[in-house]
Amino acid sequence: MSDHVSTLLAEQKPETRREPRTGGGPPRRPMSEYVQSLMAEVKAKNPSEPEFHQAVEEVADSLSLVLERHPEYRHAKILERIIEPERVVLFRVPWVDDQGEVRINRGFRIEMNSAIGPYKGGLRFHPSVNLGILKFLAFEQVFKNSLTTLPMGGGKGGSDFDPKGKSDGEVMRFCQSFMSELYRHIGPNTDVPAGDIGVGGREIGFLFGMYKKLRNEFTGVLTGKGLNWGGSLIRPEATGYGCVYFAAEMLATRGQTLEGKTCLVSGSGNVAQYTAEKLLDLGAKPVTFSDSTGYVYDPAGIDREKLAWVMSLKNLRRGRIEEYAQKFSGVEYFAFDPKVDHNPLWSHPADCAFPSATQNEINGKDAEHLLAGGVYVVAEGANMPSTLEAVERFVEAGILYGPGKAANAGGVATSGLEMAQNSMRFSWTRDEVDNRLRLIMKSIHEACVGTAERFGTPGNYVNGANIAGFLKVADAMMDQGVV
Numbered sequence: 401m402s403d404h405v406s407t408l409l410a411e412q413k414p415e416t417r418r419e420p421r422t423g424g425g426p427p428r429r430p431m432s433e434y435v436q437s438l439m440a441e442v443k444a445k446n447p448s449e450p451e452f453h454q455a456v457e458e459v460a461d462s463l464s465l466v467l468e469r470h471p472e473y474r475h476a477k478i479l480e481r482i483i484e485p486e487r488v489v490l491f492r493v494p495w496v497d498d499q500g501e502v503r504i505n506r507g508f509r510i511e512m513n514s515a516i517g518p519y520k521g522g523l524r525f526h527p528s529v530n531l532g533i534l535k536f537l538a539f540e541q542v543f544k545n546s547l548t549t550l551p552m553g554g555g556k557g558g559s560d561f562d563p564k565g566k567s568d569g570e571v572m573r574f575c576q577s578f579m580s581e582l583y584r585h586i587g588p589n590t591d592v593p594a595g596d597i598g599v600g601g602r603e604i605g606f607l608f609g610m611y612k613k614l615r616n617e618f619t620g621v622l623t624g625k626g627l628n629w630g631g632s633l634i635r636p637e638a639t640g641y642g643c644v645y646f647a648a649e650m651l652a653t654r655g656q657t658l659e660g661k662t663c664l665v666s667g668s669g670n671v672a673q674y675t676a677e678k679l680l681d682l683g684a685k686p687v688t689f690s691d692s693t694g695y696v697y698d699p700a701g702i703d704r705e706k707l708a709w710v711m712s713l714k715n716l717r718r719g720r721i722e723e724y725a726q727k728f729s730g731v732e733y734f735a736f737d738p739k740v741d742h743n744p745l746w747s748h749p750a751d752c753a754f755p756s757a758t759q760n761e762i763n764g765k766d767a768e769h770l771l772a773g774g775v776y777v778v779a780e781g782a783n784m785p786s787t788l789e790a791v792e793r794f795v796e797a798g799i800l801y802g803p804g805k806a807a808n809a810g811g812v813a814t815s816g817l818e819m820a821q822n823s824m825r826f827s828w829t830r831d832e833v834d835n836r837l838r839l840i841m842k843s844i845h846e847a848c849v850g851t852a853e854r855f856g857t858p859g860n861y862v863n864g865a866n867i868a869g870f871l872k873v874a875d876a877m878m879d880q881g882v883v
Contacts, residue, residue: 432464434474442483449532451759454788455539456483462866465855476882478874482542485535487511491581493559495574498567507578509557509585509593512538515876518589519555520545520812520819522596525603529560533759537596540783541812543869544805547844550816555591557582563598564718575606583611588619588822594815595624597758600670600715601636620822623815632818634833635811640674640781641834642810642841643754643802647779648682649845650800650861659683662750664775666690666743667757668714668721671781671808675754676707688745690757691721694735695745698728742766749773756781764789771797780804795862806844806865813840 542554848864
């Protein structure tokens, strides 16, 4: 067991400490003194940001392998510079609701790293949004964007505004107020936001309209736009499709396909919907969906008719997933219980798991349940949905585990393709975009596999993704000097 896991255990109350892991694969490398010192500094400088600490720790642990071979990166403090955002923008967002009441939310934009291109990353509108969560997302985005092979830096932003239950007029007024400050900090060659949780086509439309009015220009400053005003085909589907393509590439290393595989999918938004759609295309059987209230388990499988119903429920009626169990027979609904220390969705027997909801939805106990239930493929559609303990379980078990920065990079990759089409004032066909997405996901998979082998940890997609993403950014930063 690694030193950093021991440190985490020491910080827990005695009654909740984990016993040392035995068996199930080779032990992880001890964390180097350099990384231990780095993490102590990160936690001291960024208190009360556990998600950010977690994201940095996972990457730093992998990069011990690189920093031993390349002391020049340590001398130039490359990792320390990547950890520190280039710019953090925090602003108030006042707006008026339908009752005439003034509301105030916080707006953020984290411009993390621009070494290989303009900042690129989504906007999240959700009550849980805070500085630490957005810093973790922006940090992850740097490596994810690097893996796509496209010239994009990393950024992230959003607000603690909750679009659920709001009228179109309220969402419009909020988005216009939000953009009235954000527009000063973004641009097609500076920072190109996209959608994320709570920011879909409706929100992107309102945001783009206000940007265009304020700047008096029509540019590709946002991605995820409508098809008739600069959007790209396949963009809504890209994260889910790409995640499934990555899982298929992982299975191919063992001479297998997704045909006939039973799959657990969490979430019921954009990523989960198109993950399920592509799973059906490739002959797999998704059996679960979830939202913030609970989840449904459909042992017969979620077929195309049922999926179309879910898309209508979530995208048009904005209903709750519980209604699925009321609509279709043979379906079980489980309400989430906050007192339970695990997510029972991950306890059903299956071959593959596609966590597509939010961060840290799979903890150590959930990982054990997945492994016990026969799951040997985990491809992350959400950003950092697995805790450090869960990641350790997967790596030690030797399953095919695709971390989010690799497996869900299809969304931002297709955003990059949308940027390219905007620059050319040209649109590719659906097949052209889909083929490019497939090739990008194949390239990401090859980079992860090749890099993991090169640094002595074959089959470890975590190390492969972290190191491959780091090297491109690090070399660009070395070329550009201390800036």
